[in-house]
Amino acid sequence: MTPDQIADLDRNDPLAGFRERFDLPEGVIYLDGNSLGALPKATAERVAAVVQEQWGADLIRSWNTHNWIGAPRRLGDKIARLIGANPGEVICADSTSVNVFKALSACLQLTPERSIILSETGNFPTDAYMMEGLAHLTSGRVEQKLVASETIAAHLDETVAALLLTHTHYKTGRLHDMAALTAKAQAAGIPVIWDLSHSAGALPVDLNGCNADFAVGCGYKYLNGGPGAPAFLFAAARHHDKVFPALSGWLGHKAPFAFSDHYEPGTGIDRFQCGTPGILGMAALESGLDLMLEADMQAIRAKSQALGDLFIALIEARCPQFELVTPRDCRARGSQVSIAHDQGYAIMQALIDRGVIGDFRAPDILRFGFTPLYTRYRDVADAVDILADIMDQDSWTAPQYAVRAAVT
Amino acid sequence: MTPDQIADLDRNDPLAGFRERFDLPEGVIYLDGNSLGALPKATAERVAAVVQEQWGADLIRSWNTHNWIGAPRRLGDKIARLIGANPGEVICADSTSVNVFKALSACLQLTPERSIILSETGNFPTDAYMMEGLAHLTSGRVEQKLVASETIAAHLDETVAALLLTHTHYKTGRLHDMAALTAKAQAAGIPVIWDLSHSAGALPVDLNGCNADFAVGCGYKYLNGGPGAPAFLFAAARHHDKVFPALSGWLGHKAPFAFSDHYEPGTGIDRFQCGTPGILGMAALESGLDLMLEADMQAIRAKSQALGDLFIALIEARCPQFELVTPRDCRARGSQVSIAHDQGYAIMQALIDRGVIGDFRAPDILRFGFTPLYTRYRDVADAVDILADIMDQDSWTAPQYAVRAAVT
Secondary structure (H helix, E strand, C coil), rough: CCCCHHHHHHHHHCCCHHHECCCCCCCCCEEECCCCCCCCCHHHHHHHHHHHHHHHHHHHHHHHCCCHHHHHHHHHHHHHHHHHCCHHHHHHHCCCCHHHHHHHHHHHHCCCCCCEEEEECCCCHHHHHHHHHHHHCCCCCCEEEECCCCHHHHCCCCCCCEEEEEECCCCCCCEHHHHHHHHHHHCCCCCEEECCCCCCCCCCCCHHCCCEEEEEEECCCCCCCCCEEEEEEEEHHHHHHHHCCCCHHHHEEECCCHHCCCCCCCCCCHCCCCCCCHHHHHHHHHHHHHHHHCHHHHHHHHHHHHHHHHHHHHHHHHCCCCEEEECCHHECCEEEEEEEECCCCHHHHHHHHHCCCCCEECCCCEECCCCCCCCHHHHHHHHHHHHHHHHHHHHCCHHHHHHHCCCC | CCHHHHHHHHHHHHHHHHHHCCCCCCCCCCCCCCCCCEHHHHHHHHHHHHHHHHHHHHHHHHHCCCHHHHHHHHHHHHHHHCCCCCCCCCEEEHHHHHHHHHHHHHHHHHHHHHHHHECCCCCCHHHHHHHHHHHCCCCCCCEEEECHHHHHHHCCCCCCCCEECCEECCCCCEECCCCHHHHHHCCCCEEEEEECCCCCCCCCCCCCHEEEEHHHHHCCCCCCCCCCCCCCEEHHHHHHHHHHCCCCCCECCCHEEECCCCCCCCCHHHHHCCCCCCCHCCCCCCCHHHHHHHCCCCHHHHHHHHHHHHHHHHHHHHCCCCCCCCCCCHEEEECCEECCCCCHHHHHHHHHHHHHECECCCEEEEEEEEECCCCCCHHHHHHHHHHHHHHHHHHHHHHHHHHCCCCC
């Protein structure tokens, strides 16, 4: 591809106008929006208004006058539009980990005679970890089982109480076939929990089209909700009344302000709320959601696939040292491309020093996320130019790049 | 008390200088800081810096460069100084409700042969509710028991796995004797969880002086952390290694960024982290904590008691229609005074319309919180003047005050 051809791609990009809606630092090519999404320009003002006008001036009254109390449901309904859910099926609350716990414990109530909670090895760790805590807490009532991704279907039998899978793999970007796996699990009486952390806002998701049971996901990646943004939980409407929430906090009560001694689950999805929502985090996430809802998800997917295809083509032409980890077929991956190199950590540090921000995942993966609202085709081409230069110059061998930071 | 005497009290108040550190609206007497603390002036700037300079400009790098990853522990150590805990015994994370669940499930591991989790009737509901979800989840392993406050000591026997009590009662303001009840429970082999939501930042708390086991509390009341601020969990150092966390999320893992398949609890209090912390909420809370740590807690307590005593004396002199619900002895109450009237809801609405913000708790309680960092003696006197006028004029009988809002 010539620079002119790249420029043409950007000129003809129907999403090009979204980039100026983000506050992006100069001199940085940001390919880590799959880990922490960039800051929408409108967010700073929105958060400041919540701090000064709502908290500062209206104080406690804002729970009513600014409808803080409605935020978990209101944001949930906005997220629902991005993941193929109906209004009233998604609540925005807590962290992804905590929502995994809610969904797992809900599944146990749907399949009381079963004991295995199944997932895959190499899944994003918090999913597996939350299963372990639940297994420990219930003293043998349930048992965790992790199997290789390609053997999941073979393990879907009448012992399985719940299947927990990440839709887009955090490390490889590989997509599971949500419709097929959900149908196969349900045919064996198994409810499925989909972790959409690397899917929501990155590609079209059709939970109800797949007859999904539960899903969870993250607000701070493709939804651009800010660091540690509130997460979300989807529960299919057909399950709501069957679940007595394990995390039965006061805001999930059917009448929280009656302050009664005994818990009665709220109506519908509301019962999956627990404690008081963090309003500053909610405000930032809502700003990110409002921006994303202006864009067409099919256009996001098309551009995401084109960015990934371009990246793979350029890497293979310019940087043959790397092994492609992500599926080459763009229909089989999310919105990231991962490449492997045994000196991946040092190479990523050298790259970040040159202004190209991706991230490293042990033992050897360099991960690049493509966020079509603010990533340009020229960013992809420039990033590969810089990576090729680093490899040609061996500049990643400088000693400072070998020392790992506490968080990578 | 004459106006001059009231003015003298304010003039001689060693904490008077703190009021100008808060952004308080004109024309409002805010006596609801026990529900949502006021906005410290430094907070708006601090939050804006996190949004624009840290998230916006430094993006994912801020987890290291601005030590976002250290926030739960750093804020925990600051809270520890306010509640008589040591560094490394408090983590700032999640909501109070979720932390109650963590503490309850930890206690079950300390007393595996026992089944009763004990609390009092009329406690703040989320404490009791979380017990119910845990009982339901563990299928009969544990059972919730609520008894009248004055009979708690009589129920401390070898069947009790955990005692969960709120230190300062949310409705009446009544203080439990933490040292005595902890000792009595521990003599029967029972670990105690103290809910400090209405105590932390309101009065001196000495968890280690009382040999406390666990505690939880809220960031958005007396700590002025903003709406839905992150909460906290205290676990005595002697218990850390004995607990496999029920909410075993990735940030509680001993090596979160190793992304291994199996959970290994982190060192010390770190294992009680679960998901990714909400950094905007953390920033606002840290600003509130930094301000509070400048003040002397003994001075806060002395002024709090004097404000409450003044309020009670003025109410009894001017508004004999109300019944005092809170202990008259200032050593036996927290930093609020509650008074009862069967038309309490309408009266509180009329009061709020006149700029005096307290809150109403069903069925008949008007609740007034005194926050010594920004409440003046003249605020108390003016509030009672306005309440007396409302009662003299019967202005609370206006029809609009009878209609309850969704959230009260």
